[in-house]
Each structure stands twice: as C-alpha cells, then as structure tokens.
Amino acid sequence: MAKRAAKQPARRATAETGGSYYLLLGIVVALSLFGVVMVFSASHATALADYGDSFYFIKKQLVWMIFGFVGMFILARTDWRFVRRYAVILYVITAGLLAMVLVTGYGIAANGASRWIDLGPVRFQPSEIAKFALILFAATYLAKKRESIGEWREMAMPVLPAFGVMAILIMLQPDLGTTLIAAGVIFIMLLVAGARWRHLLALGGSAVAAVAVLIATEGYRLTRFTSFLNPWKDPQNSGFQIIQSLIALGSGHWVGVGLGMSKQKFFYLPAAHTDFILAIIGEEFGLLGTMAVVVAFGVLAYAGVKIALRATTHFDRLIATGITAMIMVQAILNMGAVSGILPITGVPLPFVSYGGTSLSFTLAAVGVLLNIASHERKSNEGIIDASDYFRGRNGRTPVPRARSGRGTRATS
Amino acid sequence: MAARRKDSAQTRLFLLLIVFIAGLAAISARLVVVQSVEAKKFAALAIGQRVREVELSGERGNIYDRNGAELAVNRDAASVYATPYYIDDPATTAFKLAPILGQKPSDIEAKLREKTGFIYVARQVDMDAVNEIKALKxxxxxxLPERKRYYPNxxxxxxxxxxxxxxxQGLAGVESVYxxxxxxxxxxxxxxxxxxxxPIPGGIYSRQDATEGxxxxxxxxxDxxxxxxxxxxxVVKDYSAQGGSIIVMNPKTGEILALASAPGFDPNNYGSITDLQLLDRAVGQVYEPGSTAKVITASAALEEKAVGLDEVFSLPAEITVAGQQFGEYDGEGKGDQTISGIVALSSNVGTIELGQRLGKDRLYKYMTAFGLGSTTGVDLTGEEAGILPEPDDWxxxxxxxxxxxxxxxxxxLQMVNVVAAIANNGKKPQPHVLKRVDRSAHGRASETFKAKDSRVISEETAGRMQEIMIDTVEKGTGKNARIAGYEVGGKTGTAQKSGPDGYVAGxxxxxxxxYVSNLDPQLAIIVSIDEPQATGPQPLYAATIAAPVFRDVAEFSIKRLKIAPGGRGPR
Known part of the structure; x- marks a missing residue:
C-alpha cells in the first residue's frame, strides 16, 4: 500500500479513498464560493466609493481564487514531497522576502504597517507565504527527529530558531496576528511530533510571556487587546469595530436580513469584507449563517485531523497537522474577534475573507492536504512507517519504507 | 519514556481536535447569545445610529406691506456641514474655511475633530460664500440647501x-407673533x-412633506x-437724542401705517443686535407722558360735566396741594382761561383744578378707559403696560x-391711541399691524384682522376735545404742527425722566x-424723542422739537394716501 502510494503519487481519489477527501474538498469549495458571494455583498459599497467600481474587489478575489483552485488541483495530484529537499532554501527565500517588505521602496505601507510586496501587476503578502515555508521547514526537520524529540535540544533545533527569526521579521511589520498563527502552528506541530509535555508547557509559558511583553510595549496593541473586554468603555475609538461587529451580528437575529441587505457594510463596520466578513454573514443570514460557517470549520478540523491521523508517513502527518492547524488557528482567532471573545488581531477568515495571497495559498495548501488524504489508509489503525513509535501501542508490524531510517525507540 | 508510550500521536491529534472543537463551541455560544438573546438590543443600537429624523421646515410665508411691497422673503442659502471621518487634515481645512465663513479657525477645527459622521460647520450660508467654498473642493x-429669511429693505x-x-422660527415682532x-x-x-x-439602499426612508406657510x-x-x-x-441725530419713536395710525381702524423706533437694526444680521437696538421704543419704553395726558383729564372733566365749556378759570402761577406747591413749566401765570385755554397753553395749574374737581376715582376711571395701565394688545412683541396706580395707592x-x-x-403707543380715540369721535381703536393672512395657497379665503373698538367718551365730548386740540395747534403750544387746508389737532408733552432718586434734571x-382730519379722522400720529440735547439757548420744548416732525410726517402721509383737504379751521 505504501509502496503503491509512493509509486503513484498522482493517484486520483477513488471510491477507495477515505471520506475525509471529499469532506474536505466539499467544505473548502463551499466556503470559498460562499466567500466570493459574501465578499461581493460586503465590498461593493466600499469598492464604489473608493475605486468607482462595485466589482473592484470581487474581480481580484475571483482571479486569486481561480489561481488557488488551480494550485489545489495540481498539488492534490502531484508528488510535491521533493520540496522537502528545498525546505531550507524556501525558508531563506521567504525570510528574504519578509526582510524586503521592511525596506522602503519594495514594501507598501497600509494602516501603519507594511505587509505587501509590489511586483508590478502582482501585490502579495510575504507573511502569508512565510507560514507555509515554516510548516514545510518544521515538518521536514521534525519528521527526522521522531526518535530523539524527547531531548530538548533535538526538539528545539533548528525549528525554534527558524520560527524565532521569522516571528521577529513579521513582528517588525508589525503583524501580531500572523505571528500568533505561526506560533500556534509550530506549537501544535511539536505536540503532534511527540515533544514532551513539560517541554511543551515551557514553550507555551514563554510564548504567553512573549505575547504579554509585545502587547505591553506597543500602546495600540494594549488598547486593542483590552478593548474587546469592554468595548463600551470607548465606543468611538478602540471599541468601535467590535461594537459595529456586534451590531451587525445582532441585527441579523435568527435568519438574517437577507443576502445583500446588510446595512452595516455601508461604512459603519470597518474591514467588512476582510477581517469582519463573518459579521456581515451574521447580519445577512443571521445565526443560521454564522453557525453554518462555524460548523463548516468544525467539519474541516475533523477532516484535517483525520487526514493527519491516517497519513502514511510521519512527514505527511506533520504537514497535514501544520496546514490544518494554520487554517483552524486562523479561523478561531478571526471568529473569536468578530464575536468579541478574543482581541482583534487582524486575521482574515480562511477561504471567506477578501485577500488574494491568503486565499490562493490556503487553497493550494488544501491541495496538499487532499494529496495526503488520497494516500491515507482506510482506517487509523496505525501508521505505515517502519519507525513509527506508536507501533508499540497499536501492536502492529510496521511496513518498511524506503527513505525512513529504521531505528528502535529510545528507551530510558 | 514510559509515560510517552501511552501518549500516542493518535491521542494527541484527538486532543487537538477537541481543542479546536472547544474553541468553535465557545464562539458558537457567544454567537448564540449575541444573535438571539441580545439581538434586539443590538438591532436597536443599529437603528439608533443609522436612522436620523430630520425636520423639514416648510417655506416660510412672505411678509408684505399693505400694498403688497415685500418686507420679508426667503432666498437660497446652504448649510455647510462636515463628515469628519473623511477629513484627513482638519487644521488645513479649518484654515481655508475660516475667512469665508467669518469664524475662528480653531472653532472650525474643533468641529472637524468631532467623532461623528455629520456636524454643521455653518448654517444658512449665502450662496456667494457657498460657491467660494465649493471651489476649494x-x-x-x-x-445642504436651505432657505434663508431675507429682509430686502x-x-x-x-x-x-x-x-x-x-x-x-420667528423670534421677534410679526415674525414671532404670527x-x-x-x-x-x-x-x-x-x-x-x-x-x-x-441614504442606504433598501434602508428606512419615509418623508412627510412640510406645508408651506x-x-x-x-x-x-x-413709504x-x-x-x-x-x-x-x-431729529434724533440733530438733537443728539438717546432715541425716539414715531407711530402713524389710522384712528378709525387702529391700523398702524408706520412704526419707527430709533436706534434701529438690520434683521438680516440679527445676531449682532444690541439690547438697546432691539428695544421697540414705540411699545416697549415706559415713561411718564407728561402734558400729553392733560387731554385725558380734560376729556374726563367734560364727559363728567365737571366743567362748563365757557367756564373761566383764573390761573395763578402756582397752586398748593397737600402743602406742596405746583407751578407752570415756565413759571408764568396763564391768566383767565377756559378749559380750551388750559389745554392749549398746557397749564399745569388749570389741569390740577380740573383734576381736583373730578376726584381720583373718576380720573382713574378715564385714565383706565383711555388705556393707561394696560397693554393695547397690539400684535407686536415687547409691549409694556406702564403703571397707573390704583386710587387707593395714590x-x-x-x-x-x-x-x-x-x-x-x-x-x-398708548398715548397715540388716546389721541386716536378723541379723533375717532370717542371710540378707542384696537392698534394692530396685521391686515390679512393670504390663505389662497391652501384654497381658502383670506383672513382679515378684525379690530374691535371701544367707546371711551361720548361723540359730543370727543368733538369738543377735537376743537380744544385744534386750538392747541392754532393758538397754543402746537403751532409748529399746522398744515394748511387740513384739520390738525394735537397736544405737546414734555416730561422729565425719572431715575432712582426722582426726576433727573435735563x-x-x-x-x-x-391727528389729521378732513371731517373724517384720517391719521393719528405721535412723535416722541428721548433725551434730546439743547443745541442753542432756547429751551427744549416739544413744540419746537417734536411738532415739526409731526408736521413733516403728516404732510407726507397726506400726499401718499391722497387725503383730500377739509375739516374745521381755526375758530
């Protein structure tokens, strides 16, 4: 089975393939198409006011979505695993791009932060790419360390310094949201890679401390961070966006005011078509609409975790975990901010929010997940990896795998 | 390592899934609360911040004079408002607007920094200034287009x-009363x-049009x-007076043909009017009428037959009442005079004798009947009643x-109404400035002001008083008021102003x-000058200051109204 998978990496998903393949594909297609509709609904007024063209945003979004689906299709049917060899190079290139953003002349500043690179016709956000480069880098190295990850040094090197450099570059933009996502993804990948609990606890503790310092040192972050706790304290400034979001959600009530009938999108709710699109969904489709989105992400989480669980190799599992984690952390941060239980960190809602780089790369990443899914076993009864250290528990004889080093578990 | 054995990737991935689901569950719980329990609260907030109620004022009715000449109209103006959200540089914007609007840049900047979507920068700005601002882009x-009240004269x-x-909204005068x-x-x-x-497409929109005035x-x-x-x-300028007032009235109807008060103001700039300018001295300044009141005493004495027409009074220069001496204004005795002579020569001593014959109750009754102590009810703002003490308080x-x-x-106004009552053969008219309301825009007939007059003295007494007042003009203190070919009767009055410590010298x-009559009463006119200053050696008398003004205004009115000559001449 594993050998067959290795030989036919571009195998089509067939009836044999696990249900998570179609589940994931269905959810992602549905969310993306719904997103396009909602982006148009939420953006046409702003687009007309700022660019004189109601379709300004939706046209761009559609082009990026097509790119994303093409990327998804290709990656789902291609053996992309050779990129492991270039993980370091990709990492360095991405770090270079991040550094470029900070250099005047390349970077484009918007809202007090420079996040874009302008390459003539194409503008993109390197931080969106950085997340994927980091997942690839971490998966590549952590997959090699499945025996030695119990050692602090083995676990930490080189993944944590690699994350640290990127985190600093991203924080210099500054972009707290992306940094938080990257931290969450790395933490989850370490968890699934088998890091010791006490190491994870130490990392989590220091991450919380770091975030606290970052928030405390920058005035706007502190007000942003604390305003979600009581937006009514300053409804015209720091609490404005969350109050407008809650007004949109509340106006929707059970089933909403109907598609296209949102009033809050008329310049009351800032970032209506980007970070706060869920509020517009809530206004136009009510609790029904927001619950549908939340459930969709729940199903996506289930499918993603199941794909990771049934991945045929440790590397695949870590990649699947990383991508699923990235999507889910982002979704939770976004929806938590929109509903007012988390601070606003400027994170878009995956597949739904306006944002070309994010949409296309996330769709392409889903292609990777689909590819892994198409190789998955029909059950999660053990991984087909000779050196899988879960063997003991599953009590199965592992199927040898060419590239995997066959070692024994470290014993104490 | 033994611990880790139990701790498979499968377990960890399940744990991860549970964490994800828990996060989503927390979000769901919050969404359920916001979108069900609290939905109404937020929906109300939404309406509150998006729905605005704007009062639409109807076009204000024009004001015309009796012949249809425009006195108050409306013209195009605009309110300048700001949407501070869209203003990147409030300081520069304020600096550019300030000179055109005549406001301080700092005041404008404060408005532009308000956290709101709408704030007025200036209301009812003239179109010239609006176009100037528009050019600044x-x-x-x-x-916002608006209509602004404009007073063309x-x-x-x-x-x-x-x-x-x-x-x-009307704030004073006819604008306020009507x-x-x-x-x-x-x-x-x-x-x-x-x-x-x-307006938001598909949003609430309801319009209830205003009805024009x-x-x-x-x-x-x-004219x-x-x-x-x-x-x-x-005359105010010539005598460096504090001010003054003139009223021209039709004594038969009470229609006020002119009502002037100095100093005046321009209602187009009502924001800069001082209290002194705003004071309508014709209706709002209270003072002791002085000799003009003698016509009331004389009317009362005749009506009550307390004195015969030909009864002769021997008038010394002084008279003692309650141990106090009262004399003539010029200190000279007026000799033997009938009631006509007492009024014509404005004798204080003679008038006191008339008053003593009447007694305070009868005098009070006629003073009240002629309108002292109560407002005339004229349709203007700021009218005062004056003070007429009750007899018990005398x-x-x-x-x-x-x-x-x-x-x-x-x-x-009260004093011109006294004269009007005598000119109108004893019937006191109701002074007013409204002729009619044109209701044609609403398909209804005009409403005309219905004035009611009230009899004060008999026609006979009034006729005798008219003769006495004619004598005053022909032979007495009012010679400067004579107009050839017309019957003119009148009375001078020179009163001292009282301060907190009694009368103030000078x-x-x-x-x-x-009044002017051609056997039919035509005009009742009063001229009153407040604190004229002496310009030469001659003393300040109504006869020399106010009477000529009366004549000039009366002559003009006669020509303007094409009043035919006639009436009783000098006897």
Missing amino acids: LKGINY GTLAAHALGFAGIDN DNVLKGKAGKLLVEGDPAGA DPVYLTIDK IQYKAEVELNK SDTSIATIPYGQGVSGTT KLIVTFAG
Whole structure:
C-alpha cells in the first residue's frame, strides 16, 4: 500500500479513498464560493466609493481564487514531497522576502504597517507565504527527529530558531496576528511530533510571556487587546469595530436580513469584507449563517485531523497537522474577534475573507492536504512507517519504507 | 519514556481536535447569545445610529406691506456641514474655511475633530460664500440647501417685522407673533443613512412633506414707514437724542401705517443686535407722558360735566396741594382761561383744578378707559403696560400730578391711541399691524384682522376735545404742527425722566401727539424723542422739537394716501 502510494503519487481519489477527501474538498469549495458571494455583498459599497467600481474587489478575489483552485488541483495530484529537499532554501527565500517588505521602496505601507510586496501587476503578502515555508521547514526537520524529540535540544533545533527569526521579521511589520498563527502552528506541530509535555508547557509559558511583553510595549496593541473586554468603555475609538461587529451580528437575529441587505457594510463596520466578513454573514443570514460557517470549520478540523491521523508517513502527518492547524488557528482567532471573545488581531477568515495571497495559498495548501488524504489508509489503525513509535501501542508490524531510517525507540 | 508510550500521536491529534472543537463551541455560544438573546438590543443600537429624523421646515410665508411691497422673503442659502471621518487634515481645512465663513479657525477645527459622521460647520450660508467654498473642493465638506429669511429693505420696519432664526422660527415682532401662520407645518424625514448621511439602499426612508406657510399682509405702508424713519433718525441725530419713536395710525381702524423706533437694526444680521437696538421704543419704553395726558383729564372733566365749556378759570402761577406747591413749566401765570385755554397753553395749574374737581376715582376711571395701565394688545412683541396706580395707592399729591401726566407711566403707543380715540369721535381703536393672512395657497379665503373698538367718551365730548386740540395747534403750544387746508389737532408733552432718586434734571422725553382730519379722522400720529440735547439757548420744548416732525410726517402721509383737504379751521 505504501509502496503503491509512493509509486503513484498522482493517484486520483477513488471510491477507495477515505471520506475525509471529499469532506474536505466539499467544505473548502463551499466556503470559498460562499466567500466570493459574501465578499461581493460586503465590498461593493466600499469598492464604489473608493475605486468607482462595485466589482473592484470581487474581480481580484475571483482571479486569486481561480489561481488557488488551480494550485489545489495540481498539488492534490502531484508528488510535491521533493520540496522537502528545498525546505531550507524556501525558508531563506521567504525570510528574504519578509526582510524586503521592511525596506522602503519594495514594501507598501497600509494602516501603519507594511505587509505587501509590489511586483508590478502582482501585490502579495510575504507573511502569508512565510507560514507555509515554516510548516514545510518544521515538518521536514521534525519528521527526522521522531526518535530523539524527547531531548530538548533535538526538539528545539533548528525549528525554534527558524520560527524565532521569522516571528521577529513579521513582528517588525508589525503583524501580531500572523505571528500568533505561526506560533500556534509550530506549537501544535511539536505536540503532534511527540515533544514532551513539560517541554511543551515551557514553550507555551514563554510564548504567553512573549505575547504579554509585545502587547505591553506597543500602546495600540494594549488598547486593542483590552478593548474587546469592554468595548463600551470607548465606543468611538478602540471599541468601535467590535461594537459595529456586534451590531451587525445582532441585527441579523435568527435568519438574517437577507443576502445583500446588510446595512452595516455601508461604512459603519470597518474591514467588512476582510477581517469582519463573518459579521456581515451574521447580519445577512443571521445565526443560521454564522453557525453554518462555524460548523463548516468544525467539519474541516475533523477532516484535517483525520487526514493527519491516517497519513502514511510521519512527514505527511506533520504537514497535514501544520496546514490544518494554520487554517483552524486562523479561523478561531478571526471568529473569536468578530464575536468579541478574543482581541482583534487582524486575521482574515480562511477561504471567506477578501485577500488574494491568503486565499490562493490556503487553497493550494488544501491541495496538499487532499494529496495526503488520497494516500491515507482506510482506517487509523496505525501508521505505515517502519519507525513509527506508536507501533508499540497499536501492536502492529510496521511496513518498511524506503527513505525512513529504521531505528528502535529510545528507551530510558 | 514510559509515560510517552501511552501518549500516542493518535491521542494527541484527538486532543487537538477537541481543542479546536472547544474553541468553535465557545464562539458558537457567544454567537448564540449575541444573535438571539441580545439581538434586539443590538438591532436597536443599529437603528439608533443609522436612522436620523430630520425636520423639514416648510417655506416660510412672505411678509408684505399693505400694498403688497415685500418686507420679508426667503432666498437660497446652504448649510455647510462636515463628515469628519473623511477629513484627513482638519487644521488645513479649518484654515481655508475660516475667512469665508467669518469664524475662528480653531472653532472650525474643533468641529472637524468631532467623532461623528455629520456636524454643521455653518448654517444658512449665502450662496456667494457657498460657491467660494465649493471651489476649494475640500474633502469631507458638503452642503445642504436651505432657505434663508431675507429682509430686502434692511433696517426698514425692523421693530415691527422682528426676525426669524436659523431654523426659520420667528423670534421677534410679526415674525414671532404670527409664527404659526408664517412657518406652516413642519414635515419629517426619516432616513437610514451611512455615517456620512447618504441614504442606504433598501434602508428606512419615509418623508412627510412640510406645508408651506401663508403670506401675511401688514397694515404698514412702506413709504410712510420710510419717511417716519428718515425724519426720526434726523431729529434724533440733530438733537443728539438717546432715541425716539414715531407711530402713524389710522384712528378709525387702529391700523398702524408706520412704526419707527430709533436706534434701529438690520434683521438680516440679527445676531449682532444690541439690547438697546432691539428695544421697540414705540411699545416697549415706559415713561411718564407728561402734558400729553392733560387731554385725558380734560376729556374726563367734560364727559363728567365737571366743567362748563365757557367756564373761566383764573390761573395763578402756582397752586398748593397737600402743602406742596405746583407751578407752570415756565413759571408764568396763564391768566383767565377756559378749559380750551388750559389745554392749549398746557397749564399745569388749570389741569390740577380740573383734576381736583373730578376726584381720583373718576380720573382713574378715564385714565383706565383711555388705556393707561394696560397693554393695547397690539400684535407686536415687547409691549409694556406702564403703571397707573390704583386710587387707593395714590399719595396726597397724586391728585395734583397725575392729571398732568406725572406719577403715571405709559408707552408711545398708548398715548397715540388716546389721541386716536378723541379723533375717532370717542371710540378707542384696537392698534394692530396685521391686515390679512393670504390663505389662497391652501384654497381658502383670506383672513382679515378684525379690530374691535371701544367707546371711551361720548361723540359730543370727543368733538369738543377735537376743537380744544385744534386750538392747541392754532393758538397754543402746537403751532409748529399746522398744515394748511387740513384739520390738525394735537397736544405737546414734555416730561422729565425719572431715575432712582426722582426726576433727573435735563433728561426729558418730548412728545407731540396729534391727528389729521378732513371731517373724517384720517391719521393719528405721535412723535416722541428721548433725551434730546439743547443745541442753542432756547429751551427744549416739544413744540419746537417734536411738532415739526409731526408736521413733516403728516404732510407726507397726506400726499401718499391722497387725503383730500377739509375739516374745521381755526375758530
């Protein structure tokens, strides 16, 4: 089975393939198409006011979505695993791009932060790419360390310094949201890679401390961070966006005011078509609409975790975990901010929010997940990896795998 | 390592899934609360911040004079408002607007820094200034068309007209008294808008149009009003007076043809009017009428037959009442005089004798009947009643002073009404400035002011008083008021102004009140000058200051109204 998978990496998903393949594909297609509709609904007024063209945003979004689906299709049917060899190079290139953003002349500043690179016709956000480069880098190295990850040094090197450099570059933009996502993804990948609990606890503790310092040192972050706790304290400034979001959600009530009938999108709710699109969904489709989105992400989480669980190799599992984690952390941060239980960190809602780089790369990443899914076993009864250290528990004889080093578990 | 054995990737991935689901569950719980339990609260907030109620004022009715000349109209203006959200540089924007709007840049900047989607920068700005601002093409600055009250004749009839405020509400004068007629019925606009105020497609929108106000025609004659103002301003200036007032009235109907008060103001700039300018001296300044009041005492004495027409009084220079001496204004005895001579020569001593014959109750009755102590009810703002003490409150000397107009106070309008009552054969008219309300815009007939007059003295007494007042003009103190070919009767009055410590030397109000008739009473006119200053050696008398002004205004009115000559000449 594993050998067959290795030989036919571009195998089509067939009836044999696990249900998570179609589940994931269905959810992602549905969310993306719904997103396009909602982006148009939420953006046409702003687009007309700022660019004189109601379709300004939706046209761009559609082009990026097509790119994303093409990327998804290709990656789902291609053996992309050779990129492991270039993980370091990709990492360095991405770090270079991040550094470029900070250099005047390349970077484009918007809202007090420079996040874009302008390459003539194409503008993109390197931080969106950085997340994927980091997942690839971490998966590549952590997959090699499945025996030695119990050692602090083995676990930490080189993944944590690699994350640290990127985190600093991203924080210099500054972009707290992306940094938080990257931290969450790395933490989850370490968890699934088998890091010791006490190491994870130490990392989590220091991450919380770091975030606290970052928030405390920058005035706007502190007000942003604390305003979600009581937006009514300053409804015209720091609490404005969350109050407008809650007004949109509340106006929707059970089933909403109907598609296209949102009033809050008329310049009351800032970032209506980007970070706060869920509020517009809530206004136009009510609790029904927001619950549908939340459930969709729940199903996506289930499918993603199941794909990771049934991945045929440790590397695949870590990649699947990383991508699923990235999507889910982002979704939770976004929806938590929109509903007012988390601070606003400027994170878009995956597949739904306006944002070309994010949409296309996330769709392409889903292609990777689909590819892994198409190789998955029909059950999660053990991984087909000779050196899988879960063997003991599953009590199965592992199927040898060419590239995997066959070692024994470290014993104490 | 033994611990890790139990701790498979499978377990960890399940744990991860549970964490994800828990996060989503927390979000769901919050969404359920916001979108069900709290939904109504937030929906109400939504309506509250998006729906604005705007009052639509109807076009204010014009004001015309009796012949249809425009006195108050409306013209295009605009309110300049800002949407501060769209203004990137409030300081520069304020700096550019300030000189055009005549405001301080810091005041404008404060408005532009408000956290709101709509704030007025200036209301009812003239179109010239609006066009100037439009040419600057300032971001976040917009305009709302409005109609602004405009008084084409500037200061003319300002006190009678009054003015209307920024929301076209009447604030003084006719604008205030007839505000309900002029303003029409306000409409209402309910609009759901974006922060800049633009209506949201599909949002709440309801419009209830305003009903326009009805035009009003006044009894004022624009030309006579103009003449009265010119003459008043001239005499006030010539004698460096504090001010003054002139009223021209039709004694039969009570229609006020002119009502001038100096100093005046321009209602187009009502924001910069001082209290002194705003004071309508014709109806709002209370002073002791002095000798003009003698006609009331004489009327009462004749009506009550307390004195015979030909009864001769021997008048010394002084008379003692309650141990106090009262003398003539010039200190000279007036010799043997009938009642006619007492009035014509304005004898204080003679008038005191008339008063003593009447007694305080009868004198009080006629003073009240002629209108002292109560407002005339004229349809203007700021009218005062003056003070006429109750007989019980009179001092021992009141019976000496009140007959000749001291210890009692009234307004210029009250005094012209006294003369009008005598000219109108004993019937006191109701003074008013509204001629009619034109209801044609609403398909209804005009409403005409219905004035009611009231009899004060008999026609016979009135006729005798007319003769006495003619004598005053022909032979007595009112010679300067004579107009060839017309019957002119009148009475001078020179009263001392009283301060907190009694009468103030040299502070006088000089008055001439009279009428013009051609056997049919045509005009009742009063001229009152407040604190004229002596220009030469001759003393300040009403005869020399106010009477000539009366004549000039009367002659002009005669020509203007084409009053035919006639009436009784000198006897």
